[in-house]
Amino acid sequence: MLKLATIAVCLLLCTLPSANAQMVGIQQLSDTAFKTERVISGEFTDFNVDNLGNLYVVNQTGQLKKMSPKGDSLAVFNNVRQYGKIHFIDVSNPLKVLLHFKDFGTIVILDRFLNTRSTIDLRRQQLFQVKSIGQSYDNNIWVYDELESKLKRIGEDGRTIDQSNDFRQLFDSTPSPGFIVDQNKLVYLYDPAKGAYIFDYYGTFKNRIRFLGWTDFTVIGNTILGRDANVLYKYEPGTLNLQQYSIPASMQDARKIKITPTNIYLLREKQLEIFSYR
Template structure:
């Protein structure tokens, strides 16, 4: 983890100096990882998951070798989210149908969860939990709930409307370092512990590509990349190179920057 944070700090320094340099001198184009790409993500082992416009998910290893393919993406409508926090257990969330599909590391289906059968009718965000279950946020009840692969609700928080002044409508749920982060781009970051106790709210608004690594929170808007160290007042912002500002999605990983633009997934290396 220390090495990851050192590399990310180096990346952010590169972004900060990008105004005085061209993108070519800051980032080195590595490869074109895919075309006609509509979404992607990367796990902590460097495996790349690409969703193409035909509705297929392809998993590729760090060297670009094909590992697995999942072809039934459209069975439950539009895919809203891919969570690969645990590389051995991939979550696909189809929000319109309230359905979570759990895949193994070779993208074979192992479980399908219909949230509606658990009376969960308005769930915009899900995420892997620390114990290999799934966090879901029930907006109708304003509660964070932990569900098993069979759909059973294992645990839930108090109604958020009783503990915060305004309940979130999160787009992201991240479980990291014994904390659960809910990110609502209009209201900011809400932090809870595993027992549902409210810890803090941070007024970081208008971000996309939200993630948490260690104690650092990362995100971006159209022009800037942000890093915030939880528990401090230290918010750092760095210009995104002009050539990357039309990106549909940017994901930072150790040593590599993944940029999706014009349905092309480009991989850049940095030091």
């Protein structure tokens, strides 16, 4: 059983580094600060990118295609109509791709060639309200069970390996995370309405950072990356150094923006654009 810290400890650790960090001025990035690396034509509805730079794009029919950083086709997954719309693509481990079909209560696990390894029917595992999932450090899967207000780690067979205590005993108002990220021995749960909740692998609550209203959230190394409608953010927990970059007006109409430490990916109506930035 994962052991969570007491409420008193949690309140003590709920520091707000972002409140001071927000004092840092927003750096204005003009269009010239971004260098176009590549444009991939296509009517895509969603995408993600792994740590090797491989792209995973979903077209209008629901087909998932894996592309090399240069845009060459590497693999295709077509069996999507059985499960409905892909809610989230987790590619944090390029050798094990997770597809979350939230409306169907299903996780499909693919190998690096996008062949199906296994399928988890969450409802058969008594997981009836799972909004977000994430790859775990030990090659299993994190899920947040909103019905029980617990963070759980499940295996490829869907069985629960470990779980936290009830979050309702820990917080006055429980989060509803849209993102779960496992990075550098920490698990991040991000709720746009409440901020980022940080735990260690034993379930001990470490911190809460009140970055609110972000539409994208990820963690790479020790750096938290995110954005809202107008600003890109880079922040390293434990510091007061919040870097803020104003998104140029020409990019603000993008359907989706993905941020990495070196690149920005923009999904538009007819193409996916890849930029490097400084």
